[in-house]
Amino acid sequence: MTNDTEELHDLRLVVNGTPYEISVPARRLLSDALRHDIGLTGTHVGCEHGVCGACTIRMDGKPIRSCLLFAVSAQGAEITTVEGLTRSDGELGPVQQAFKECHGLQCGFCTPGFLTTITAGLEENPRPTREEAVDMIAGNLCRCTGYQNIVDAVLRASEIADEQGGEVSA
Ligand code: FES
Ligand code: FES
Numbered sequence: 001m002t003n004d005t006e007e008l009h010d011l012r013l014v015v016n017g018t019p020y021e022i023s024v025p026a027r028r029l030l031s032d033a034l035r036h037d038i039g040l041t042g043t044h045v046g047c048e049h050g051v052c053g054a055c056t057i058r059m060d061g062k063p064i065r066s067c068l069l070f071a072v073s074a075q076g077a078e079i080t081t082v083e084g085l086t087r088s089d090g091e092l093g094p095v096q097q098a099f100k101e102c103h104g105l106q107c108g109f110c111t112p113g114f115l116t117t118i119t120a121g122l123e124e125n126p127r128p129t130r131e132e133a134v135d136m137i138a139g140n141l142c143r144c145t146g147y148q149n150i151v152d153a154v155l156r157a158s159e160i161a162d163e164q165g166g167e168v169s170a
Helices: 030-037 094-102 111-124 130-136 148-163
Strands: 008-015 018-025 056-059 062-065 078-080
Touching: 008 030, 018 030, 056 111, 062 111, 094 111, 094 148, 111 130, 111 148, 130 148
Parallel strands: 008 078
Antiparallel strands: 008 018, 056 062, 056 078
16 A cells, blocks of 8 residues: 555565566565566465464575565565476476475464475475474464474475486576
């Protein structure tokens, strides 16, 4: 929402390798800019205050809660959303494939945040132990599962990435 007196800022955001020019008020959250101004609705918004992890994206490789950042602060950064995790040939990326194989979701609302968090986590630690996999997802909330299948998916994603030559992201 904007009002007539609100100043707009022209912004260039590079998301999943594609540049987008948008005009937003200074207070527009990055999560809202991605969803409403750019139309990438894969990034989900739950708590809107940094607790649930549903809105996690990657900014310059690091997992970031996009509900805690103003869009104007992301100018010039490389952003990857869940839509950017698919491989360039259109096939599922390792983390997506692992979620599918391990049934790592029920309603799926939390899933985009898990996928981006785990992708970044596996780049940092490609062969996690089960305990490290649990730690990797500790900041993401899921209301539907007991996390067992999601933990299985972290370990399976690590195997798939290994089978595919070690690349966990697109
Ligand atoms: S919506 Fe951002 S952490 Fe919950
Ligand atoms: S699958 Fe429903 S919130 Fe996680």
